Amino acid sequence: METYHGYVESVLDALILFEACDLGVLPRVSGRLSEDDRAHIRSGSVYIWDEEEACIQRWTDGRRWSSSRPCGNFIVYDELAANHASGRARASDKSGNAKSRVSSPQASSNQGGKTAPTTPTASTGFGQRRKPILENGLIKRALSMNTANGRRLHLVSYYALNDTDQRLLNIPRNDERLANVRIPDAKYP
Incomplete structure (x- = not known):
C-alpha cells in the first residue's frame, strides 16, 4: 500500500x-x-x-x-529496459572477445523502440558498458x-x-x- x-x-x-x-x-x-x-x-x-x-x-x-x-x-x-542483461552476463562474438549485450546507442534503438538512448556505466576492463534506459x-x-x-x-x-x-x-x-x-x-x- x-x-x-x-x-x-x-x-x-x-x-x-x-x-x-x-x-x-x-x-x-x-x-x-x-x-x-x-x-x-x-x-x-x-x-x-x-x-x-x-x-x-x-x-x-x-x-x-x-x-x-x-x-x-x-x-x-x-528504470532500465526489462531485456537488459546483468552486467555479469556476457555474450561472446566470433573472435571470442567478451562484449556487453548492448554496446552502442544504435544497438539499443534496434530493440523495437522500447528504450531511450543508453547511458554509460563504469568500465570494468571490457570497455564502457551501456545500459538501456526504459523509454517513458x-x-x-x-x-x-x-x-x-x-x-x-x-x-x-x-x-x-x-x-x-x-x-x-x-x-x-x-x-x-x-x-x-x-x-x-x-x-x-
Whole structure:
C-alpha cells in the first residue's frame, strides 16, 4: 500500500510525509511489498517505512534500475529496459572477445523502440558498458534519515518526468490534506 501519491520535490516534502506518518495521518509500510503491491507501483507512488518497525533495510520492488546517482540529499535511479542483461552476463562474438549485450546507442534503438538512448556505466576492463534506459520509464528517488531519537526512516518515491514537468502530481508542502502537519524543530537533525 502506498504511503502517499505525489511528487517528493524536496527534503521539506519528505519531512512533512515522515511527520504525517508519525501522526497517523498517512500509513507507513509495515513489511515487504507483495507481488500485487509491486505491480501497482506507478508514477507518484511514495513509500515510507521505519527500518526497525518494518524489518526492511533494503527496498526491493522487482524492477531493474540504473546505478544510483546523488541528486541533492536524494539518491536517484532510472528504470532500465526489462531485456537488459546483468552486467555479469556476457555474450561472446566470433573472435571470442567478451562484449556487453548492448554496446552502442544504435544497438539499443534496434530493440523495437522500447528504450531511450543508453547511458554509460563504469568500465570494468571490457570497455564502457551501456545500459538501456526504459523509454517513458519511472525514476526512483530515495532518502534515508535518522531521527533525534535514533529511528532510521526511509522514503522511496517513483515518478515519470512527464508528470513532474506538467505538474500532474501533488507536492506534499502544497497538499491541503497535509496543511496541519508541523515538523518539530529537533526531531529531524
